[in-house]
Amino acid sequence: MVASLRLPSLTSLLFPATTRYPAALRRRVLCPRNRPASGFATAPSSGTAASPDTKPEVNRLRSDQAVTPRSQDFNAWYLDVIASAELADYGPVRGTMVIRPYGYAIWEAIQDYLNVKFKETGHSNMYFPQFIPYSFIEKEASHVEGFSPELALVTVGGGHELEEKLVVRPTSETIVNHMFTQWIHSYRDLPLMINQWANVTRWEMRTKPFIRTLEFLWQEGHTAHATPEEAEKEAKQMIEIYTRFAFEQTSIPVIAGRKSKLETFAGADTTYTIEAMMGDRKALQAGTSHNLGQNFSRAFGTQFQDENGERQHVWQTSWAVSTRFVGGIIMTHGDDTGLMLPPKIAPIQVVIVPIWKKDTEKTQVLSAASSVKEVLQTAGVRVKLDDTTERTAGWKFNFWEMKGVPIRIEIGPRDVSSNCVVVSRRDIPGKAGKVFGISMEPSTLVAYVKEKLDEIQSSLLEKAISFRDSNIVDVNSYEELKAAIASGKWARGPWSASDSDEQRVKEETGATIRCFPFEQTLGSKTCLMTGNPAEEVAIFAKSY
Numbered sequence: 001m002v003a004s005l006r007l008p009s010l011t012s013l014l015f016p017a018t019t020r021y022p023a024a025l026r027r028r029v030l031c032p033r034n035r036p037a038s039g040f041a042t043a044p045s046s047g048t049a050a051s052p053d054t055k056p057e058v059n060r061l062r063s064d065q066a067v068t069p070r071s072q073d074f075n076a077w078y079l080d081v082i083a084s085a086e087l088a089d090y091g092p093v094r095g096t097m098v099i100r101p102y103g104y105a106i107w108e109a110i111q112d113y114l115n116v117k118f119k120e121t122g123h124s125n126m127y128f129p130q131f132i133p134y135s136f137i138e139k140e141a142s143h144v145e146g147f148s149p150e151l152a153l154v155t156v157g158g159g160h161e162l163e164e165k166l167v168v169r170p171t172s173e174t175i176v177n178h179m180f181t182q183w184i185h186s187y188r189d190l191p192l193m194i195n196q197w198a199n200v201t202r203w204e205m206r207t208k209p210f211i212r213t214l215e216f217l218w219q220e221g222h223t224a225h226a227t228p229e230e231a232e233k234e235a236k237q238m239i240e241i242y243t244r245f246a247f248e249q250t251s252i253p254v255i256a257g258r259k260s261k262l263e264t265f266a267g268a269d270t271t272y273t274i275e276a277m278m279g280d281r282k283a284l285q286a287g288t289s290h291n292l293g294q295n296f297s298r299a300f301g302t303q304f305q306d307e308n309g310e311r312q313h314v315w316q317t318s319w320a321v322s323t324r325f326v327g328g329i330i331m332t333h334g335d336d337t338g339l340m341l342p343p344k345i346a347p348i349q350v351v352i353v354p355i356w357k358k359d360t361e362k363t364q365v366l367s368a369a370s371s372v373k374e375v376l377q378t379a380g381v382r383v384k385l386d387d388t389t390e391r392t393a394g395w396k397f398n399f400w401e402m403k404g405v406p407i408r409i410e411i412g413p414r415d416v417s418s419n420c421v422v423v424s425r426r427d428i429p430g431k432a433g434k435v436f437g438i439s440m441e442p443s444t445l446v447a448y449v450k451e452k453l454d455e456i457q458s459s460l461l462e463k464a465i466s467f468r469d470s471n472i473v474d475v476n477s478y479e480e481l482k483a484a485i486a487s488g489k490w491a492r493g494p495w496s497a498s499d500s501d502e503q504r505v506k507e508e509t510g511a512t513i514r515c516f517p518f519e520q521t522l523g524s525k526t527c528l529m530t531g532n533p534a535e536e537v538a539i540f541a542k543s544y
Helices: 010-014 074-084 101-120 134-138 141-150 173-183 228-250 295-300 324-333 359-378 393-402 413-418 442-470 478-486 499-509
Strands: 002-004 038-041 058-060 088-090 097-099 131-133 152-157 160-168 192-201 215-225 255-258 270-277 283-293 303-305 311-313 315-322 350-354 383-385 407-411 420-425 434-439 472-474 490-494 512-517 537-541
Touching: 074 324, 097 101, 101 215, 101 228, 101 324, 131 134, 134 160, 134 173, 173 192, 173 215, 173 295, 173 315, 215 228, 228 255, 228 270, 228 283, 228 315, 228 324, 270 324, 270 442, 270 512, 270 537, 283 295, 283 324, 295 315, 315 324, 324 442, 350 359, 350 393, 359 383, 359 407, 359 413, 359 442, 393 407, 407 413, 407 442, 413 420, 420 442, 434 442, 442 472, 478 490, 478 499, 478 537, 499 512
Parallel strands: 350 383, 350 407, 472 490
Antiparallel strands: 002 152, 038 058, 088 097, 131 160, 152 160, 192 215, 215 315, 255 270, 255 512, 270 283, 283 315, 303 311, 407 420, 420 434, 490 537, 512 537
16 A cells, blocks of 8 residues: 555545646647557546546547747646657546657667766665665664655555565665665775666656656766765766766756755755756756765664774765756657657667659668668667658658758659769758758768768757846846846845845745856855845756
8 A cells, every 4th residue: 555644544645635737738749640559548538537547548649730849838848859759648547647668768878878877886776675664764863854745655465564664766866775785894895886777656746757756767976985075976976977067968068066064965965956047937957966974874883893993884876866957858849749759868869751753763772771770770770761651751851850860861863874872961040950961871861861860869959058148137236136036037046144144035036056166256246135245156047
């Protein structure tokens, strides 16, 4: 039996009588013409609440209605793109999602890159159970206080009431420390550095696919060290890995920095973060790295004998990114046509669409298209040949544009005759992004395609940087901060005020301190709130 600490009834939590589905979820979503795909779940037509064990009625996607423009309703646009690009669908329990193959392929690309980086820096993958004794959570006071509202509990197993209720993993610091205590005895056992790829359950009240769901996927790293200096170095090293990943692989220009005390992870001394600006100018916390100090090791008695024979508590870190990054990619780069994927993270980098009208043309066009596919595949390009005959070429163009494939290659009878192809870029709409007469000669074609993939990757990053920088306002007073936030922008200004002042900003503007950036301006500063000297500038923004 699973229950939430926040409310006594799972049914009342998931389906309160006053709850109505958002209008965006009731929309029918564009698909290329005649495409009968399934969309996100909508409310039952009777208007009554659905059973938590039964998936609400699902509307079919319609081919005659466009995706909501981003500028008109960003949230509806986001949900439309997820549905039409076949990234995810809602699960049968409110707040859960099913990640579809294309969406999961993006997550796999994230895993592939980070796994290499983790292992290069000395970490090993392992796995911990998802069920954690509740007494473990209670051992670290700030940790249980921070997570209690989000916990899901198991109280019955095998038809019997459990002697101790179990927490469905919200994060693993507690169970990791329980095991570290058994594995660490001497300074020779340190550092101990592990990572796990797992699912996590947090009972969120307001959910959004990929961004905030009851269950999500992530990686979480955990390390133990002999000195505080080693732990601090590790925490900063991991946020640097996340930063490079965001810039180089996803073309998202995150801002790396330190969280304020109020925004620090429950149980950590310091939290480092990467903050990304989405297309609606809200902030997305895309990854975090925590210096846990000795908070958990003291709570669990995780000690080692140092070189002098003295017993010491270990110094620890934890760090994580999740499937939230997929949502970040959608909201950073997508447009009114749909998804737009940076080539390095795209499951399919090139799609080939063969075009013919007569049966006599079909064989030679398909043969040429297959040859082009083999050439690119051999060169390490992730390529898809869409040789299906049920859909028109125009339908296929729309379909693959919606799925964000960076490059489309078109091959028709005339192209075969001239031994050339037509290449279209997803990031440049219309004729401006289409180039005719690219030779099929293998070395020429491979070089051209790889060059364009690199250009697209760089172009998306440059565009995102320009958008970010044009929407950050430097402020020197609270009035200026409020005006910047009210206009939907980020505010950056000197800050040395108290926690209560920070809470006041949140209550009055809806914005929080996203971070104190690592990159700080030189010179003396005056706190925008108090007028007192300030050593750092902080970035304020509304966030997901």
